[in-house]
Amino acid sequence: MSEPFLIDELLKIRGLEVDFDGFKAVDGVDLDVKVNEVHFLIGPNGAGKTTVIDCVTGMTKPTEGSIRFDDVELRGKKENSIVKMGIGRTFQTASVFEALTVEENLDLAASFRFSMLKLLRQRRGTTDAVERALEDTGLTDVRDKPAGTLSHGQKQWLEIGMLLCQDPKLLLLDEPVAGMSPEERTRTGDLIRLTAERCTVLCVEHDMDFLRRFADRVTVMDEGKILKAASTVAEVQADERVQEIYIGKGRGIEEQTQEAGA
């Protein structure tokens, strides 16, 4: 698994189309995510960003187009086999197993390649991957607490930690800092920076400040289409059309950031 990728684009989406009963949520999207970059996907609400992620992970079935990961077509594959190919995702609202402890959450994530027979055995101790994730996420102190008792921020970190346990090639983050306090944002940023050292990241986010600090490249979407294909943060900020879609809908990018950050 650690052998170098033969292609530059880890994820290659072409002509992606999702039709929800006549409503085109995604309409002819092309997107390239390069190996080891942190790629941000931004755009106003309803632009279809999350739908793109849903398509990559197999949660939503596209009507047209192709999604190639590591040069293998993902369309038609089941969610769990896509995960096993090395694609992890978070959800907009952190989704962790609230009845289980933090450690158990991480352990289940780390055991995802076990056979059913092996899963029927009792867990004794933890693996290195779990210990490392506890450390990375700063959750060592609460390892024995039920995940349901964690704060919103901690849950997000736990979810990212769970995915890190799986050693993915591509991590899809869906608004990882939404609803977080400034300190939580900084810690999430640090965690994502750490993540980026190990795998490629595609991140859906609104927060412009966050984007400026962490994005290698940015793709802007609007109304299901690509408004501006992969470019640097500066290029995106300078683009008039990008400014217009945010301002045109009554909210500037910066304004939105402040709101979300407040």
Add this chain to the structure above:
Amino acid sequence: MSQFAKSFLPSTRGEWSSRATFVGVAILFLFVFPAWLSDSRLDLMSSYVAYAIVALGIAIAWGNGGMLVLGQGLFFGLGAYCVAMYLALVEVGGAPNLPQFMTLLGSQETLPALWKPFNNLWFALSAAVIVPVALAATLGTLIFRSRIRGPYFAILTQALAGAFGILLIGNITLINGTNGITTSFSEIFGLKLAEPEDQKVLYTICVIALGVAFLLSRQMLKSRYGRLLLAVRDAEDRVRFLGYSATKIKVIAFATSAGLAGVAGALFVLVGPKIISPASVGIIPSITMVVWVAVGGRASLAGAIAGAILVNTAEFEISSAAPEYWLYFQGALFIGVVAFAPQGLAGAATWLKSKITSRGDSGATSTAKPVEEAA
């Protein structure tokens, strides 16, 4: 001592106390009840013990897996009919002879093909488990793969139990319809079902079966798989997007609950009323089974056993004292549990235990464990 042997030794105070409780309850069932209860009451207790095995399965599928199985009567009935057919053939001296009801009805000339393999004890016993498991695995795969869950799943299982009851009632010539199959005058392993001494042995067999079922179920719930089952109950999508097949996880729990119901059915026809009829397998019995587990505490295996045995004992006592009041009592019990103790007896016990320990060592270690630990 090997690592393997060591793993059976308890390591914490909690484990010691649950081990002690298990031994205490085992002594109660294996020695105290046989000495204390009359022959007929002990025989009835055997059937409650069989019911407790159904309850274990419901605690796994519903309490831990979030699948409200409202049709366990189907699997219970399959297990029961498999063994009852064997017993009905033994009663008349084996295969070429027709079971009594067929002779009485004069409906069949020769033994129907369906009956023939059930002349073999081992076939009948294995079928009692394999048929329910295979059926549940097949249905489960179809149901869970198409993401049917929640109330839709519950209604579906209930409809299956209802359909099974109707199927049985409709087949008078083949399996005696509404009247069912009576097994009182038969025998198994040389044990006469009507003989009090043999009934004591059968009672012990039921108790041991329950003990084994309990330990295996507990092992299952304590494993990683058990954690995954809780995970599927609470956040199925997250499980799927960690790379697991949620369908597989749910099918295993559903099939296990069906297998346990099959075992329970197989034991049930050997003891107690010694009859299996559509009245014990349809919609109403299936709901009653869930009520036992709700009363006992749905996530807890020990609670499920306690619920099955206590509710059935109460039913017997109340119905023999004042037959007309049992249904009201059962209804009130169910409402009471739902309203005041959603985690049932097991939840109440955990709460009580945490109260006592917190008074004992001034609350230092009184983090109330989640209910599933009460298993």
